[in-house]
Amino acid sequence: MADISAQSSTDREENPLERQRELMELLSQETRHSIVQALLGHPKHLASTAELDHFVPSKSKKTVEEQLDVLVDAEILALYEYPPNREKRGLPWKFYGVTEYGAAVLGDFNYLEGVPMARAVHRKTRKPEKIERHEAAPRPPLPEPVRATFRLDEETD
Known part of the structure; x- marks a missing residue:
């Protein structure tokens, strides 16, 4: 696979079909x-x-961490620290989340259409105490454009 993170956004825009394939x-x-689906949920x-x-x-x-690095290098995800x-x-201080560019890409590929289903699956999945503690931990806010993409301010749950 070509290293899309090494390309400038101008390069990506010059060849949209190649960008889309990558x-x-x-x-x-x-x-x-699976990582993206877990984050969407x-x-x-x-x-x-x-x-x-x-x-x-x-x-x-190790495999999950390696693939997180690939998604960060591609600017789909970012590491957010708290x-x-x-x-x-017992509380995490590093979190992975979608970038503004990543949200646009996920929107272009219709991943965002699956957010309600991913959220339902997440809610119904049994989680051990450690994972529930991590899920409830304070974390940094996502950038405003990403928050708007996921309509985080409108949610009540």
């Missing part, structure tokens, strides 16, 4: 697809590595 290949890889669309490992159980922790949790035992 993105399709990027998003369709099984582990990356997360109530805050920001998940710790432990949460993602729980929701992608068929892959090793330093106040650093001092609190």
